Amino acid sequence: MLHGYAQANGIRLHYVERGRGPLVILLHGFPDFWYSWRDQIPALAAAGYRVVAPDLRGYNESERPLGVEAYTLDVLAADVAALVLALGAERATVVGHDWGGLVAWHVAMHHPEVVSSLVIMNAPHPLAFRRELKHNWAQKRRSWYIGFFQLPWLPEAMLTMGNRWLLRRVLRRGGPAQNEAELAAYLAAFDGPGAMTAALNYYRALLQLRSRRPVTIQAPTLLIWGLRDRFLLPVLTEGTEAWVPRLERHEEPRARHWVQHDAAASVNARLLAFLSVTATG
Template identity: 85%
Template sequence: MMHGYAHANGVRLHYVEQGSGPLVILLHGFPDFWYSWRDQIPALAAAGYRVVAPDLRGYNESERPQGIEAYKIDTLAADVAALVTAMGAERATVVGHDWGGLVAWHVAMHHPEVVSSLVIMNAPHPLAFRRELRQNWAQKRRSWYIGFFQLPWLPEAVLSAGNQWLLRRVLRRGGPAHNDTELAAYVAAFAGHGATTAAINYYRALFRHRPKRPVTIQCPTLLIWGMRDPFLLPVLAEGTEAWVPRLERHEEPRARHWVQHDAAASVNARVLSFLSPHAAT
């Protein structure tokens, strides 16, 4: 893998790149960085794709602008659209998990000219999430942390306390870190000055700055869902066809939130099967 930096939408983004061919952009979630895709990058590259996995703004080695407004979802989507251009491509397949999935939804809605196809993993369409938060008490309970993250300074203090004890627990128990080496990589990514605040500001900006109105997504889309997700109920995937007419859904019955790790081989095979007729040329 090669490491590089790109200037996109006014920020300097770090990324990892491997392979050649049609461009595939992989967008990580919270609390994550490009390393979230370590099981997918070599598999996609070996299949003939140019894979670029950035650290989203504020994460790991990417630039961390100050202030909540810098992390508006529309701004994050513009980062990705600019990154496609910075990579010298006209279009790309955009793949996103968790927060990266939410960003990917918005890229496809508001920058469709750069998206040839879309792959989403355990990230509900914005309107589906709004629907369930309004009527589903089980999902409201599971999303309690979103409200907690709206508080000033306290979330940072909790996540940083005891040598990042809570963060380590989330990453290790049902999270993306399966051994001490992987855990150390995630903890190091969050150790930088202002890294925790930047990640939490994604949640703060989401509820303080109204994004552009959702529009119908016309590109081919694959929605993969780990059915044992402790944070996001499977019902969030239901009804997505109303806003995404060219949708394919795939369920991983034993996978949890980080479906790309829990079912890596199956997810890779499903993504490659989907990409074959839909990747950018």
């Protein structure tokens, strides 16, 4: 595993890299960093792909700009498009989970020239999410934290007080850290000054999202969904074909939100089968 840095869209992004071949970019979610893909990086590299997993801006070792406006989806998508080019590639398969999935949707819609194929894991299409938040009370209840994260300073205080017990709970109980060693790695990623504020600014910047006409995604797309997700209901996947005509679905009945860990072997097999048909060098 090689660690590197790239200047992309005016900031310095840290990433890990392994393997050679067609480029695959792996985008993590919240509260996460490149380590989110520890179960996928070796498998993809061994199968003949150049795998790059960046820390998204504000996370871990990547640069941490100040201000909510630095974390809008337009800015985040531009980071990824610029990173593809900075890595010396013209196009890549873009894979995203959670917030990384939302960014990946945005890249495919607004920077389609850099996307050869798209893989989304437990992240609804933005229009489907907007639809369900408007009409589905069950999904509204599950998304309560989005409203809470809009508050100034209080979410940071709660997540960091008392030896970060709440952050530890989020990471360990059904979260991405499956043992104490992994928990320590996640906690270390949030040690830097302003780290928690940068991560929460992703949610705060949602209010700055500009309304746009729907953009059809032409890239072949694989949607993987853990059905036991306690944050996002499966109904969020319904109707996705209207915006993504070349859509392939795969459900993991026993997996929770972090499907790439709960069903790593199955997810890797599905991902590799998809890439063997859609990835380009």
